[in-house]
Amino acid sequence: MEKITFDNLQETLFHEKLDNGLSVYILPKRGFSKTYVTFTTKYGSIDRTFIPRGKKDFVTVPDGIAHFLEHKMFDKKEGDVFQKFGVLGASANAFTSFTRTSYLFSTTENLYENTKVLLDFVQEPYFTKEKVDKEKGIIAQEITMYDDNPDWRNYFGTIESLYKEHPVRIDIAGTIDTIEEITAEHLYECYETFYHPSNMAVFVIGAVDPDEMMNFIKEDQKGKEFSEPEEITREFPEEPLEAATKKTVLEMDVQRPKFNFGMKCNRTDLKGEDMLRQDLAVNLVLDILFGRTSEFYTNAYKNNLIDETFHYDFTLEKGFGFATVESDTENPTDLEAAIQKTIISEVENWTITEADLERARKRRIGQFMRSLNSIEFISNQFTAYNFNDMNLFDVVPTLEKMTLDDLKDAFSTISSVESHTVMTIVPKAKEN
Amino acid sequence: MFKKVVLQKGVNLYIRQTEQFKTITMSIKWISELDAKQAAHRAVLSNVLQDSNAEYREQSELRKALDELYGTVLYLDASKRDNTHIISLNMECVNDEYLSTDGVFNDALKMIQTVIFKPNFKDGTFDESVLRREKRTVIERIRSIYDDKARYAHKRMFDLMRPNSPASISANGTEEDVESITGATLLDTYENMLKNDAVDIYIVGDVKEEEIVEKFKEMFNFQEREFVRKPSELDVYDVKDVKTTFEKQDMKQGKLQVGYSTPVSFYHPDYPKMQVTNGVFGGFAHSKLFMNVREKESMAYTVNSAYAAYYGVVYVMAGIDAELEEKAVKLIGEQLDALKNGDVTNTELEQTVALLSNSIRSAFDSARGQIEIYDQYKYFDADFSADKWIAQWKAVTIEDIKQMASQIKLELIYLLSGREA
Numbered sequence: 001m002e003k004i005t006f007d008n009l010q011e012t013l014f015h016e017k018l019d020n021g022l023s024v025y026i027l028p029k030r031g032f033s034k035t036y037v038t039f040t041t042k043y044g045s046i047d048r049t050f051i052p053r054g055k056k057d058f059v060t061v062p063d064g065i066a067h068f069l070e071h072k073m074f075d076k077k078e079g080d081v082f083q084k085f086g087v088l089g090a091s092a093n094a095f096t097s098f099t100r101t102s103y104l105f106s107t108t109e110n111l112y113e114n115t116k117v118l119l120d121f122v123q124e125p126y127f128t129k130e131k132v133d134k135e136k137g138i139i140a141q142e143i144t145m146y147d148d149n150p151d152w153r154n155y156f157g158t159i160e161s162l163y164k165e166h167p168v169r170i171d172i173a174g175t176i177d178t179i180e181e182i183t184a185e186h187l188y189e190c191y192e193t194f195y196h197p198s199n200m201a202v203f204v205i206g207a208v209d210p211d212e213m214m215n216f217i218k219e220d221q222k223g224k225e226f227s228e229p230e231e232i233t234r235e236f237p238e239e240p241l242e243a244a245t246k247k248t249v250l251e252m253d254v255q256r257p258k259f260n261f262g263m264k265c266n267r268t269d270l271k272g273e274d275m276l277r278q279d280l281a282v283n284l285v286l287d288i289l290f291g292r293t294s295e296f297y298t299n300a301y302k303n304n305l306i307d308e309t310f311h312y313d314f315t316l317e318k319g320f321g322f323a324t325v326e327s328d329t330e331n332p333t334d335l336e337a338a339i340q341k342t343i344i345s346e347v348e349n350w351t352i353t354e355a356d357l358e359r360a361r362k363r364r365i366g367q368f369m370r371s372l373n374s375i376e377f378i379s380n381q382f383t384a385y386n387f388n389d390m391n392l393f394d395v396v397p398t399l400e401k402m403t404l405d406d407l408k409d410a411f412s413t414i415s416s417v418e419s420h421t422v423m424t425i426v427p428k429a430k431e432n
Numbered sequence: 433m434f435k436k437v438v439l440q441k442g443v444n445l446y447i448r449q450t451e452q453f454k455t456i457t458m459s460i461k462w463i464s465e466l467d468a469k470q471a472a473h474r475a476v477l478s479n480v481l482q483d484s485n486a487e488y489r490e491q492s493e494l495r496k497a498l499d500e501l502y503g504t505v506l507y508l509d510a511s512k513r514d515n516t517h518i519i520s521l522n523m524e525c526v527n528d529e530y531l532s533t534d535g536v537f538n539d540a541l542k543m544i545q546t547v548i549f550k551p552n553f554k555d556g557t558f559d560e561s562v563l564r565r566e567k568r569t570v571i572e573r574i575r576s577i578y579d580d581k582a583r584y585a586h587k588r589m590f591d592l593m594r595p596n597s598p599a600s601i602s603a604n605g606t607e608e609d610v611e612s613i614t615g616a617t618l619l620d621t622y623e624n625m626l627k628n629d630a631v632d633i634y635i636v637g638d639v640k641e642e643e644i645v646e647k648f649k650e651m652f653n654f655q656e657r658e659f660v661r662k663p664s665e666l667d668v669y670d671v672k673d674v675k676t677t678f679e680k681q682d683m684k685q686g687k688l689q690v691g692y693s694t695p696v697s698f699y700h701p702d703y704p705k706m707q708v709t710n711g712v713f714g715g716f717a718h719s720k721l722f723m724n725v726r727e728k729e730s731m732a733y734t735v736n737s738a739y740a741a742y743y744g745v746v747y748v749m750a751g752i753d754a755e756l757e758e759k760a761v762k763l764i765g766e767q768l769d770a771l772k773n774g775d776v777t778n779t780e781l782e783q784t785v786a787l788l789s790n791s792i793r794s795a796f797d798s799a800r801g802q803i804e805i806y807d808q809y810k811y812f813d814a815d816f817s818a819d820k821w822i823a824q825w826k827a828v829t830i831e832d833i834k835q836m837a838s839q840i841k842l843e844l845i846y847l848l849s850g851r852e853a
Contacts, residue, residue, distance in 0.1 A: 009454075009530070031452030034794045080727060086718035087779060089786030091794075108793040109786070137730030144685040145733055145751045148581050206797075253682035254579040256572065292495040301491070302565065307572045328576060359499045366502030369526040373453045373798065428682060 001214055006393045009372065013393070014210040018221050021198025021229040025382065026210040029375060035206035036106045036375045037115055039122050040383045043194035044099040045172040046319070049235040053193045053227070058235055061190060062181040063167075064174015067096040068132075068139060069187050073103065073122060075131050081121045090114040098168050099317050100387065102380070111208065112216055119202075119220050125191045127184040140176050150254050150425050157248055158262040158324055161421040164244035165237035168320045197221065198229035203383055205375045236319055241266050242418040251428045258309075259332045261339045264419040265314075265321030272389040276398050279316045279390075280364070281410030282323060284402065286312050287360045288352050289342055290325055296342045305335040314414075318388060323414050332424045340420075347415050352407055361399050368395050433817060434634070434806055437645050441656035443631040445648055447641050448802060454530050456537055456637030457799035460521040460544070461807070462629035463659065466598050469612075471510070471517050472570070472605025473621040476613055478508035478519050479566035480558055486550035497543065502526045504540045506547070512603040513808070514698070514742040515664040519625065521547065524799070527638055537639075545651050551622070557615040558622075570610050574602065582734075582749070585687035585848040589747060590740075592677055593691045593844050598664060599743035630659040632807065636799040663699045666744040671841045678847045686754030686849035690764055691747045692840045698741040699811075702836065704824040709836040710739040710746055711784035712776055713767060718783045720767040721748065729763060731756055746840050754849035761845055771837035776830050789822045 002015045014026040045067065049060045073094070074081040085092040090107035103122050107114050146152045156171055163169035173179075204213055243264055270278055290296055290312045300306045310327040329335045346352075371377045382392040434446040464470065488494035498504045504525040511518050523544060528534040552559050577583050590600040604610070631654055635644060671693060696706040714721030714737030725735045735750040752760045770776070795801035796818055809816040 031450060032797050034790075034797045080718070080723070082717040082722075083779075083783070086716065086783035086787055089790050091787055091790055092717070106790070106794055108790050134730050138726060138733050141685065141731070141751055141753070142733035144753075148683045148685050150579050255575050256579065258579075293492045293499060295492075298490065298492045302561075304565070304568060307569055309576070328572065328579075359496060362501075363499040363503035365531075366504065366526050369454050369502070369530055370505070370524060373455060375797070 001210070004393075008396070009393065011372070011393070014214065016214060018197070018218060020221055020226045021196065022221060023201040023386070024214060024217050025201065025203045025386070026208060026213050027203075027205040027378065028208050028210055029206050032206045032375065033108050034106050034375065035108075035111050035204065035208050036104065036379055037118060038102050038104040038203045038379050038383060039118050039200065040100055040102040040203070041195050041200045042099065042387050043101050043190070043199065044097050045170060046098050046167040046236070047194065047234055048167050048170075050193060051233040052189045053196070053230060059189070061186055062174065063170045063178040064139070064172070065182055065186060065190055066101055067173050068135065068179055068182050069190055070094050070096045070101050070103075071135055071139060072127055072132065072187060073125070075135070076121065076124070076126050081117065084117045085114060088114050088117065090117075092118075096172055098172065098320075100384065102383065104379075108207075115204075115213070115216065116220065119217070122195070123224060125188065125195070127187045129184050132182065132184050132187065136179055139173060139179055143171075143173050143176055143179075146171075146173065150252050150258050153250060153252065154258045154260050154326065154423055154425050155324070157250060157425075158260045158421060158423040159322065161245040161248045161423055162243050162262045162264045162322055162419070163320065164240055166239045166320050167236070169244070193232060196229060197226055199232060201383055201386060203379045205379050239320070241416065243421040246421055248421070248423045250423075250425050252425050254425060254427050256328045256330065257332050257427065258326070258425040259329050259335055260324055260326040260423040261336065262421045262423065263323040263414040264421075265316060265323065265413050266416065266419060267413040268316070268319050268321045271318065273394070273398070275316065275388055276385070276390040276394060277402070277406060278410050278413065279314070280395065280398055281402060281406045282314045282316070282414060284357065284360045284364065285352070285407050285411045286314060286323060287363065288356045289346060291360075293359070296338060300335065300338055303334070305329055305331055305338060336422050343415055344417070346411065350408060352404065354404065357402065357404055357407060361402060364399055365396055368399075433802070435641060436814060439633075439648060439652075440654050442659055443633070443654040443657070445633045445645065446635070446806070447639065447644055448634075448636045449639055449641060450636060451638050452797075453527070453637055453799055455524050455526050455799070456635065456639060457803070458523045458544075458636075459634045459800075459803050460548075461632045461634075462519045462625050463516050463632065463661065464625065464629045466512050466515050466517045466601055468601050468605050469609050470605075470621065471512070471601060471603055472609035473613055473618060474517055474519050474625070475510040475570050475604040476563070476566050476610060477618060477621055477625070478510050479569055480562055480618070481547055481551060482506070482508045483562050483566060484552040484559075485546050486552060487546045489552060501536050501539055501543070502531060504536065504543075506540075506543065510603045512598070512601065515598040516661060517603060529638065541647065541651060548626075548652070557619050560615060563613070563615060563618060567610050567613055570604055571607050574604050574607055574610070581681070581683055581685075581687050581848060582751070585689050585846065586749065588679065588848065589689040589691050589844060589846050590743075590745075592675065592846060593693070593745065594743060597743075599740070599745065627655065628657050628659060630657070630661065634803040634807070636802055664742065666695060666697050671843045674842050674845060676845045678849070678851070680850065680852065681848060683848070683850045685751050686757060686847055686851065688750045688752055688757060688760055689747060689844070689846040690761065690842070691745060691844035691846070692768075693843045694744050694746055694840050696741075696836065696839060697744045703741060704821070705828050705832045705836050706739060706741070707788065708781070708784055708825055708828040709771065709833045709840075710737055711788055712780050712833060713737045713746075713771060713837075714748060716784065716787050718780070718787075720770060720780075721764065724767055725750065725760065725763050731760060754847065754851035757847050765842070768837060768840060771833055774830055774834040776833055778830070781828070781830060781833070785822075785825045785828070788825050789818075792818045792821060
């Protein structure tokens with residue numbers, strides 16, 4: 001077992017790659033009564049075209065299938081898996097993102113029994129036509145719920161406007177029509193391809209003894225049979241640099257317009273250290289240009305262009321990346337102009353100074369330290385980083401090494417006007 | 433778990449020394465009586481104090497100073513509990529031990545001192561331009577509820593079930609009340625809060641108790657005060673007719689809220705029994721509502737029950753196809769009937785107690801969770817611990833659940849949807 005210590009953070013991480021290819025990470029946290037265990041596969045909503053395990057040709061599966069599969073994993077012949085966790089006092093859940101599907105539980109008792117339930121239910125698929133059809137009603141309600149949610153529509157509308165070809169533009173849950181097409185055979189095909197241990201990681205954090213837990217997981221995996229690890233071949237379409245649509249306006253029953261400015265990132269082929277540096281650098285630039293200490297924020301808040309809902313964010317994965325700046329606003333036109341002006345003037349005349357960088361760096365270091373109190377954060381973020389060959393615990397050293405040139409370079413990956421889009425949700429015109 | 437130090441009459445400091453976290457978390461709570469007009473004032477006041485002060489006249493200056501303190505978090509918020517309004521000042525900073533510098537915690541305390549005692553005054557009162565802006569911000573916060581259909585339906589349920597009562601008064605007041613605030617009325621509220629509110633101060637982290645007490649005595653000159661919290665008395669609701677209200681908005685899904693009244697409130701000796709009863713009914717993913725309405729009938733993605741104990745209200749929330757309202761209400765009613773008939777298995781009961789226990793223990797794994805839970809439960813027991821409360825849940829029987837369920841009376845069926853009424 002590999003033992004990695006981070007002296008400045010007073011943390012120790014244990015790691016081992018098992019014979020079947022499964023990566024196991026264990027991070028004990030002193031003083032915690034809870035243990036949080038996640039079992040994650042590198043399979044999300046964007047994985048729609050691939051070569052199924054044991055086959056030769058590409059298939060394209062219906063949209064929303066990774067999420068559908070996540071739902072169906074909990075439903076077994078003998079009943080609902082939530083029941084098993086419940087009896088053992090664990091609270092269980094799962095989520096599907098663009099690139100990952102994660103199953104998890106947290107518990108303050110019966111740690112090994114619960115871990116066993118998790119490993120077993122994720123590694124024993126059971127799908128039937130009847131059960132698949134039944135789930136369609138529940139997921140249809142989930143999709144409808146998001147349809148009525150203006151913030152969700154705003155977020156997804158922006159991504160859809162940015163991307164012309166890449167499947168990141170497709171809603172994670174699919175649509176009521178696409179989930180209708182899903183069959184038990186589809187689920188088995190996706191399961192066999194993407195739920196191989198070599199494509200997955202287990203992360204255990206909290207009140208845990210690393211040696212005992214590692215042995216427990218090893219023994220469990222030894223007792224199960226898996227096929228040989230195989231490289232998964234996925235296919236993604238060519239994505240142009242420019243945004244798919246420049247402007248999207250959607251009418252909904254809201255009181256205040258919702259505005260989102262999207263910036264497509266044009267460098268998405270990085271991994272490891274380079275990816276981490278770019279990810280952190282773009283975030284620092286956004287902090288400096290749009291954060292609460294920025295000239296933009298000060299003026300926009302004073303002029304009532306933004307309110308408490310103001311928020312900016314950057315997402316970077318292999319193959320896609322985008323920054324968003326969003327707020328509810330009475331005046332989308334002026335807000336758009338203010339954001340555009342901030343970006344264009346920075347492109348023309350770089351103003352970010354060493355002092356800006358130093359302050360933003362301190363802020364991010366503090367924020368990272370704070371987030372280390374949250375075992376959910378560490379676990380989810382660690383896994384996301386790990387799947388892109390990055391290490392969560394390199395964040396502080398990377399921030400410390402960051403230079404103005406890094407920031408300038410990172411900014412250039414999101415600053416091109418042609419790769420920007422504007423999404424607005426406006427109140428419905430009144431019928432008279 | 434927390435060590436209580438009385439700083440002054442009406443001003444208590446609660447300290448929890450622990451090495452569990454890499455940060456120091458602090459919360460100062462000002463507690464007063466809940467009243468719509470004052471709630472509006474206090475919501476705006478928390479925003480105004482958070483915006484700027486005599487030392488940092490601009491929000492950006494204050495935020496820059498916080499960034500220099502390794503992104504120390506500092507914010508105020510307005511909330512309510514039972515019949516009281518609470519302004520909280522929350523701070524979290526990195527423990528100096530993890531930084532190459534020291535003095536972050538000290539500087540953060542100085543900052544808090546400035547935020548509380550040296551507001552951004554112009555000519556003896558709050559800066560008019562800041563006041564105008566923050567009034568608008570709070571109004572926008574109130575309006576935004578309409579845009580979140582689930583929150584809106586939830587709010588409407590309390591409006592309809594408990595009008596003119598603490599249950600339906602928002603911690604932000606109403607738009608009109610916010611509109612009416614002037615510099616002079618806000619100044620009154622501020623002075624009143626400093627002088628008369630009960631004050632509870634919480635600190636969690638690797639701190640030294642005596643040092644903290646000394647620092648507080650030196651830096652925060654809180655005078656003695658007299659505010660006695662009186663638990664609200666539940667009106668006895670003799671539910672005769674069930675109210676049914678349908679409202680229409682342009683939306684796809686129906687948001688169903690089913691409201692029940694119960695005489696068992698937070699202060700009632702049966703409170704833990706009612707918590708368990710609600711858990712079996714619809715508090716978790718193994719509960720009756722989830723298993724029967726969602727899993728068996730596939731008619732909802734979200735369906736769960738909650739217990740607003742201070743107001744004696746149990747309620748069910750579900751996202752459904754509006755056309756299926758009647759069927760959903762019937763199914764929900766059947767689940768409650770099952771509880772009334774004692775149709776509960778030992779497994780269901782054990783699962784519920786196990787998950788309630790897990791959730792309280794898990795909440796204690798965050799500093800904010802420790803503060804918020806202790807702050808509520810200290811009413812019962814100054815030595816409150818998760819284990820003591822869990823023991824009460826463990827003692828609950830199926831017979832208790834039967835008895836509790838019989839005291840849950842259907843009062844309101846509310847549906848918000850795109851459907852014609």
